[in-house]
Amino acid sequence: MSGAGGKLPPPLALAPAMSDALARWLETEAATRDRSRHTIAAYQADLLAFLSFLGAHHGAPATPKSLAGLRQPEMRAFAASERARGLSARSLARRQSAVRSFLRWISDREGHDLSAALAARSPKYTRSLPRPLTPDQARQALDMVAVDHDTPWVAARDLAVMTLLWGCGLRISEALGLDGRDWPFRDALVIRGKGGRERRVPVLPVARDAVADYLAQCPWRLAPDQPLFRGVRGGRLAPGSIEASMRRARAVLGLPPTATPHALRHSFATHLLAAGGDLRTIQELLGHASLSTTQVYTGVDDAHLLAVYRAAHPRG
Incomplete structure (x- = not known):
């Protein structure tokens, strides 16, 4: 969607229920998976990008309940949008991994069947080799x-x-x-x-x-x-x-x-x-x-x- 002058509309604010769910998931990741604060900050940025995309894509803020209708076309559209913004294949793969972790958590919490959305593939990329000194x-x-x-x-x-x-x-x-x-x-x-x-x-x-x-x-x-x-x-x-x-x-x-x-x-x-x-x-x-x-x-x-x-x- 584009607004006047071809500019993208500002991202929609998170719905309170979604903001609460995201905060709880990040707390769970930090407490049970021993994630570092840098990882938690990266996950938060990944999910905010995804949820902002969904809000703009559907014209309304995403909620935990609305995620029940999530399917592969939305996941593919999100990936295409991120790539168009210049995100590398490696960064996109990491971002999609965070999104899938959140979706698995919220599907258990809300009782959603998100198997179709979770089946979306991440882009392939060649991991660069470290460059050691002799x-x-x-x-x-x-x-x-x-x-x-x-x-x-x-x-x-x-x-x-x-x-x-x-x-x-x-x-x-x-x-x-x-x-x-x-x-x-x-x-x-x-x-x-x-x-x-x-x-x-x-x-x-x-x-x-x-x-x-x-x-x-x-x-x-x-x-x-x-x-x-x-x-x-x-x-x-x-x-x-x-x-x-x-x-x-x-x-x-x-x-x-x-x-x-x-x-x-x-x-x-x-x-x-x-x-x-x-x-x-x-x-x-x-x-x-x-x-x-x-x-x-x-x-x-x-x-x-x-x-x-x-x-x-x-x-x-």
Whole structure:
């Protein structure tokens, strides 16, 4: 539907009953499925997009009862609308997954038969492979970071953070979320990752030494309730500082734009896999909820083997 001048009409406000149902579903997802606040926020955005589309499509706000008439044509029209707005196939698949979860929940709650709507297929997409660094590239990047900053304690800090990303497979948010009470590191760190899931991550001596060197130079007093990694003004270090440090290192070394701090976590996984690590162990170390998420790294390893084969085989 289009209004005057070809502009889309403003989205209809949610009906109170639907707003209440959406809030209850999000609460259920957070409480029973241990979803992170970022996931809950994404689900909320997904459902608001879907319900706003239904309101505009039918000319009236959707209600829990009106969803009983939902069929595949509406689901296909929603998908076409999202694609026309520029949503990628991968993002649309995630959005449709959230919508189906909500519809299954509300069909149980309201007694609807939504099997026809739930049968709508998500778009196929090719999952992009992680872009890890080679061991030599990772070492060179860390060496460059160690001498990159004019302030020695800042250089030591950035090196310590990146060593944790590569040596322990931490997410940057996990490394920067460490507090003084987490030090000194023992043989393993207890990390609370996405969805509140806890995991134990072994700490290599090189990572422990890098953090110790940073703390010996840091001008801020270490306190249990204060951040382990500090910004130059004493607050918790922001990811942007580490990203900027890595950006300068890759510019000097000629590394690709994919050489980011998160690529060091990818490197941790692929280097373990190349050394004979099994997927289940790597899944636990990375804190992935699903093994399918970890399996993407086998594609990286296979791609590397194929590249070596093509370069070396006499008929490649």
